[in-house]
Amino acid sequence: QDRTLRAAPGTPPGHPSNGVMYQNFLGYLAESSDGRLGATILGPEVASLGQMKDALQSQIVEIGNLLPLYYPAELPFMALAGELSLIPGNPHAAGAAMTEFIVTCEPCQDELRRFNLVYLGSGTSDVYEILSTRPVRTAEDLRGMRLRTGGAPWARLAEHFGATPAQISVNDTFEAMSQGVIDGSIASVADLQSFRLIELVTHVTELPLGLYQATSNFTVSSATWGSLSQEDKEALAEAANLANADMTQRWGYDMPTEAIEAAEGAGIEFVEADASLIQAVEEFAATERETAIRLAQENFGIDDASDHVARFLSLLEKWEGIVDGLEPAEIAARLQDEVWSQVDFATYGG
Amino acid sequence: MPPAIRHLQSGLLALLTAIGGLAVLALLVHVSVDVALRSLRGTPIPATYEIVTHYYMVGLAFLPLAWVERQGGMVRIDVVHGMLPPRVQAVSDRMVTVISAVIYAVLAWVTLRTALTNSANGSFILTNGVRVVTWPAYWLPPVGLALAALVTTLRAIWPEPAADDMEPAA
Amino acid sequence: MSITTAFVGIAVLFVMLALRVPVALAMIAVSFGGVAAMLGIEPAIGIIANTPFSFVANWTLSAVPMFLLMGFIAYHSGMTTGLFEAAKAVLRRIPGALPISAIFACSGFASVCGSSLATAATMGRIAIPEMVRAGYAPSFAAGAIAAGGTLGALIPPSILMIVYGVFAETSVLRVFLGGIAMGLLTALSYCIVVLITCWLRPDIAPPRPTQGNVLPMGQALVKVWPVLALMAMVFGGLFSGLFTTTEAGAIGAGGAILIAALTRTLTLTVMRDALTETLLTSASLFIIGVGAAMFTRFLGLTGMSSYIASFVSNADFGFLHLMLIVVVIYLILGMFMEPFGAMLITLPVLLPVFRAEGIDLVWFGVLLVKLLEIGMITPPVGMNCFVIRGVAGKYVTTGQIFRGVTPFIAADLVVVALVILFPAIVMFLPALL
Ligand code: NA
Ligand code: NA
Numbered sequence: 001q002d003r004t005l006r007a008a009p010g011t012p013p014g015h016p017s018n019g020v021m022y023q024n025f026l027g028y029l030a031e032s033s034d035g036r037l038g039a040t041i042l043g044p045e046v047a048s049l050g051q052m053k054d055a056l057q058s059q060i061v062e063i064g065n066l067l068p069l070y071y072p073a074e075l076p077f078m079a080l081a082g083e084l085s086l087i088p089g090n091p092h093a094a095g096a097a098m099t100e101f102i103v104t105c106e107p108c109q110d111e112l113r114r115f116n117l118v119y120l121g122s123g124t125s126d127v128y129e130i131l132s133t134r135p136v137r138t139a140e141d142l143r144g145m146r147l148r149t150g151g152a153p154w155a156r157l158a159e160h161f162g163a164t165p166a167q168i169s170v171n172d173t174f175e176a177m178s179q180g181v182i183d184g185s186i187a188s189v190a191d192l193q194s195f196r197l198i199e200l201v202t203h204v205t206e207l208p209l210g211l212y213q214a215t216s217n218f219t220v221s222s223a224t225w226g227s228l229s230q231e232d233k234e235a236l237a238e239a240a241n242l243a244n245a246d247m248t249q250r251w252g253y254d255m256p257t258e259a260i261e262a263a264e265g266a267g268i269e270f271v272e273a274d275a276s277l278i279q280a281v282e283e284f285a286a287t288e289r290e291t292a293i294r295l296a297q298e299n300f301g302i303d304d305a306s307d308h309v310a311r312f313l314s315l316l317e318k319w320e321g322i323v324d325g326l327e328p329a330e331i332a333a334r335l336q337d338e339v340w341s342q343v344d345f346a347t348y349g350g
Numbered sequence: 351m352p353p354a355i356r357h358l359q360s361g362l363l364a365l366l367t368a369i370g371g372l373a374v375l376a377l378l379v380h381v382s383v384d385v386a387l388r389s390l391r392g393t394p395i396p397a398t399y400e401i402v403t404h405y406y407m408v409g410l411a412f413l414p415l416a417w418v419e420r421q422g423g424m425v426r427i428d429v430v431h432g433m434l435p436p437r438v439q440a441v442s443d444r445m446v447t448v449i450s451a452v453i454y455a456v457l458a459w460v461t462l463r464t465a466l467t468n469s470a471n472g473s474f475i476l477t478n479g480v481r482v483v484t485w486p487a488y489w490l491p492p493v494g495l496a497l498a499a500l501v502t503t504l505r506a507i508w509p510e511p512a513a514d515d516m517e518p519a520a
Numbered sequence: 521m522s523i524t525t526a527f528v529g530i531a532v533l534f535v536m537l538a539l540r541v542p543v544a545l546a547m548i549a550v551s552f553g554g555v556a557a558m559l560g561i562e563p564a565i566g567i568i569a570n571t572p573f574s575f576v577a578n579w580t581l582s583a584v585p586m587f588l589l590m591g592f593i594a595y596h597s598g599m600t601t602g603l604f605e606a607a608k609a610v611l612r613r614i615p616g617a618l619p620i621s622a623i624f625a626c627s628g629f630a631s632v633c634g635s636s637l638a639t640a641a642t643m644g645r646i647a648i649p650e651m652v653r654a655g656y657a658p659s660f661a662a663g664a665i666a667a668g669g670t671l672g673a674l675i676p677p678s679i680l681m682i683v684y685g686v687f688a689e690t691s692v693l694r695v696f697l698g699g700i701a702m703g704l705l706t707a708l709s710y711c712i713v714v715l716i717t718c719w720l721r722p723d724i725a726p727p728r729p730t731q732g733n734v735l736p737m738g739q740a741l742v743k744v745w746p747v748l749a750l751m752a753m754v755f756g757g758l759f760s761g762l763f764t765t766t767e768a769g770a771i772g773a774g775g776a777i778l779i780a781a782l783t784r785t786l787t788l789t790v791m792r793d794a795l796t797e798t799l800l801t802s803a804s805l806f807i808i809g810v811g812a813a814m815f816t817r818f819l820g821l822t823g824m825s826s827y828i829a830s831f832v833s834n835a836d837f838g839f840l841h842l843m844l845i846v847v848v849i850y851l852i853l854g855m856f857m858e859p860f861g862a863m864l865i866t867l868p869v870l871l872p873v874f875r876a877e878g879i880d881l882v883w884f885g886v887l888l889v890k891l892l893e894i895g896m897i898t899p900p901v902g903m904n905c906f907v908i909r910g911v912a913g914k915y916v917t918t919g920q921i922f923r924g925v926t927p928f929i930a931a932d933l934v935v936v937a938l939v940i941l942f943p944a945i946v947m948f949l950p951a952l953l
Contacts (some may be wrong), residue, residue: 006821007825040823042820042821043820043872045816045817045820045871045872046816046817046820047817048823050574051570051574053569054464054566054570054574055566055570058562058563058566058569058570059559059560059562059563059566059569060555060559060563060566060567060817060821068476068477071473072474072475072476073471073472073473073474074473075473078953079476111803144392146388146392149478151478152476152477152478152479155478155479156479164388164392164393164394165478166394167399167477167478168399169579171689172580174691175692175693175764175765177762178693179693179758179759179761179763179764179765180760180761181761181762181763181764253498255568295479299476299481317712324581341919366626367799369598370799370803371795371796371799372708372908374585374589374795374799374802375795375797376771377582377586378586378589378770378773378774379774380770381582381767381769381770381771382770382771382774383585384767385762385771386772389762389763397880399579402579402582403577403578403579403582404577406582406925407576407577407578407581407582408573408576408577410578410585410799410802410803411576411802411803411806412572413808414803415802415803415807417799417800418800418803418804418807423544423800423802423803423804424542424543424544424804424807425542425543425544425804425808425858425860425861426537426540426543427537427538427540427544427856427857427861427901428539428540428901429538429900429901430538430539431538431540442539442540443540445539446539446540446541449536449541449545449549450541450542450545453545453548453549454545456552456568457548457568457572459582460568460569460734461569461572461573463569464569464570464573482946487573487577488573489571491573495572495724513894
């Protein structure tokens with residue numbers, strides 16, 4: 001190896017973004033760079049998710065898992081994409097659309113450049129559901145519930161249905177639920193296992209509640225990026241692209257399947273929401289497009305927000321048509337074709 | 351230490367303590383009211399988490415540092431030091447005071463850089479749709495650390511024992 | 521090699537600590553220098569620029585000033601006397617009634633106070649003069665209270681446990697629940713020490729029951745209500761889902777102020793003293809935390825943590841062997857260091873080892889706090905003994921206190937052995953959650 005990068009998934013070894021995403025990335029990187037590039041993986045004691053921006057900017061970490069929604073002031077376009085989380089889509093399509101959107105949008109690249117970061121694609125969660133300690137069948141059941149929400153779109157949804165959104169860190173969800181401070185969480189069903197909620201949750205209600213898509217799994221510090229040859233940059237992007245698809249497969253599909261099996265074993269009831277509730281959620285999600293545009297104008301001063309939203313939605317539709325029935329490696333190959341092979345690595349991220 | 355400087359120093363430290371005490375009380379009242387409103391009416395105070403962590407906690411941790419230094423409240427290990435002859439102790443104490451002043455000053459400078467960047471960006475966070483401005487909070491560490499550097503520098507110039515031997519509780 | 525950097529860093533740290541550089545500043549300086557030597561100046565600046573804010577801006581940690589304030593208000597407004605009176609009224613007929621009552625009162629006060637020193641100081645003021653008057657050897661009386669004070673950090677709320685929870689990223693509530701069993705077991709072991717002493721050494725512990733100046737039972741119990749009300753408020757709310765462990769601190773501090781006002785013991789002086797002590801303790805603690813967080817990041821970058829973790833797993837010590845090493849390390853550190861420093865300097869190295877070995881971090885947290893609290897009463901640096909000397913200096917010398925506390929340290933070691941051999945003793949309550 002000519003160069004060993006300091007890489008940080010920001011999460012402990014058991015978590016999908018460390019286990020699958022970064023371990024696979026190591027393998028892909030060795031292959032795509034013909035063994036020139038390697039990485040040592042640093043744990044959250046060196047760089048947690050909350051510290052990732054600073055760790056990257058000061059080069060403690062050279063490639064890391066950054067959550068852009070922590071920095072809406074600095075990354076408004078990422079925040080805009082995050083506000084669209086409730087728009088229905090499947091995980092692989094959302095990950096691909098997000099990647100193409102950010103890579104090919106000039107102001108998005110500008111904000112990353114100003115922040116001294118280079119973006120190499122996104123991965124996404126599964127479609128969120130309601131994990132709760134009492135059944136939710138109708139809109140009436142939601143009224144008065146206290147729900148943990150992982151971001152503004154879900155808080156809006158909760159409030160729309162008369163529930164109280166609670167901003168609690170995902171790590172504190174178990175404790176808050178065990179004490180009855182919250183009645184449930186709008187989250188990935190995989191949280192049942194990742195955060196031991198399986199011991200507390202009694203009901204899971206399947207509803208189309210959107211997914212977590214504003215991620216940047218392999219964010220490279222600009223200084224590191226600038227020190228790499230064009231060949232190495234391409235190798236890095238190729239490895240990240242493959243690992244992103246694996247990550248979405250793991251977080252968006254495999255882990256939920258395992259969690260559902262475990263939940264059934266633990267006697268958790270899977271509640272079928274009433275048709276009127278599903279319809280009400282869909283109607284609310286449909287208003288989110290206008291909300292996101294309004295917020296992007298108000299909060300971030302993006303005046304042409306409606307154009308960007310329209311573009312994101314058309315990309316989402318495009319990828320919905322492509323990913324159906326494809327394996328993660330095939331999806332990565334399509335993204336490589338459609339997006340990354342079009343990128344000029346002499347100028348990208350520079 | 352010249353009386354004028356001593357006077358100024360104790361006034362400044364009293365002010366810092368008062369602000370720190372207010373941060374403690376504000377934390378108490380804010381969290382209690384949040385719990386009460388949530389339990390009674392189901393309407394918690396928005397952004398309690400962010401305001402508590404970014405403002406009250408950072409304020410009460412960094413603003414009183416200079417005063418803690420002055421009170422001799424920083425935790426140290428006395429074992430070896432106590433065995434040294436008094437004259438060596440005095441030299442080593444002065445050296446440690448200088449080292450402390452340098453460390454505080456470096457910390458103040460680097461946290462100031464962070465504060466300047468965040469101010470330039472106008473950093474804020476969105477919590478369930480509520481916008482919480484965070485950049486002013488980043489000024490609390492550099493202010494507290496710079497004052498601690500100042501107090502230790504004064505002590506390096508005019509050595510004197512700590513204000514009184516308050517016991518840090520564990 | 522980076523591992524070399526780590527060892528050099530640790531050596532420099534020890535030199536700085538010996539020179540009496542504040543623990544926090546020594547850790548900060550070593551982390552900065554170490555990272556600069558390995559990766560260059562920009563990453564080193566990154567470490568020290570961002571850790572202060574990101575460590576302190578922590579929700580769980582916000583319970584620390586609140587539980588401290590609650591304890592200091594309870595302390596300065598004199599909520600403790602009633603506990604001691606009530607315990608004496610109930611226990612008057614048994615041998616060693618006075619010290620046993622004092623240990624019960626320490627346990628009661630511990631349930632509203634998060635700090636070991638405050639518990640020792642409060643009870644020392646009240647109970648030692650009375651025990652000496654009743655014919656107990658001053659060294660034994662002082663030893664009982666110095667040891668009893670450690671219950672303050674074992675029985676929840678506990679500042680040490682909160683800080684541990686933050687660093688180990690484990691549930692503070694579960695560590696608290698484990699602390700209940702650990703605290704009660706400790707109190708029981710101290711009572712047994714008192715009984716045995718009464719039996720073997722009537723010269724230092726008169727075995728006759730207490731006479732005179734004991735309030736009638738009913739009247740004594742009435743005096744306990746402030747502490748009981750505060751306890752009911754905090755734990756009742758905690759377990760009925762009204763608020764979280766973190767929020768319980770604010771509710772408890774508010775409750776303590778309210779109760780002190782109702783009992784007409786809340787004065788401006790009480791408020792001012794409680795607030796300044798809270799501030800002094802929190803700020804000096806948080807800056808050590810900042811230093812420890814930087815030191816953790818430095819050791820993580822050197823690969824030291826994973827090096828030691830793999831060393832331990834290759835050495836294949838076995839659980840008991842490993843725990844023996846850990847106990848000895850903390851007993852030695854505890855002789856010289858105050859608990860937060862000892863905990864925060866060692867966790868960066870030990871936590872990865874325990875994670876790799878699959879040791880329950882809740883259980884370890886409870887054990888760790890017990891080990892650190894033993895350090896509060898061992899010579900030469902035993903903070904609880906010093907504070908007793910401060911409040912009861914006209915009865916005992918520091919040397920006599922250290923002598924008096926010896927049988928209680930022996931009891932502590934038995935408790936530690938029991939908890940290592942039978943982890944279920946402390947884990948059955950957290951396991952219910
Ligand atoms: Na306690
Ligand atoms: Na000791």
